[in-house]
Amino acid sequence: MNxxxxxxxxxxALAFSLGVGAASAQTTPETAxxxxxxxxxxxxxSATPTTPKAKKPAVDAxxxxxxxxxxxxxxxxxxxxxxxxxxFRESCKRKGGPVT
Numbered sequence: 473m474n475x476x477x478x479x480x481x482x483x484x485a486l487a488f489s490l491g492v493g494a495a496s497a498q499t500t501p502e503t504a505x506x507x508x509x510x511x512x513x514x515x516x517x518s519a520t521p522t523t524p525k526a527k528k529p530a531v532d533a534x535x536x537x538x539x540x541x542x543x544x545x546x547x548x549x550x551x552x553x554x555x556x557x558x559x560f561r562e563s564c565k566r567k568g569g570p571v572t
Contacts, residue, residue: 539565539569540561542564543564543565543570546560
């Protein structure tokens with residue numbers, strides 16, 4: 473055999489494997505038939521509620537910004553800096569603003 477044929481063989485194998493991979497990737501999966509609706513039965517309500525815990529009502533961004541600004545101003549008036557300022561602001565924002 474000629475030496476050039478051995479260099480061509482890996483290139484052909486690579487092209488073939490890429491072509492097979494691309495062809496198999498383009499096949500669409502079989503769609504499942506639509507599920508039939510099961511008859512609904514009336515179930516008695518369970519003894520324990522399945523509703524999630526009540527969350528606090530969401531505060532809009534403008535109100536949050538106003539609370540944060542008011543807490544920062546209160547911290548400035550007290551002359552707080554560093555960790556004490558951070559702790560004060562966290563508790564102030566949790567309470568909904570500085571107590572007047």
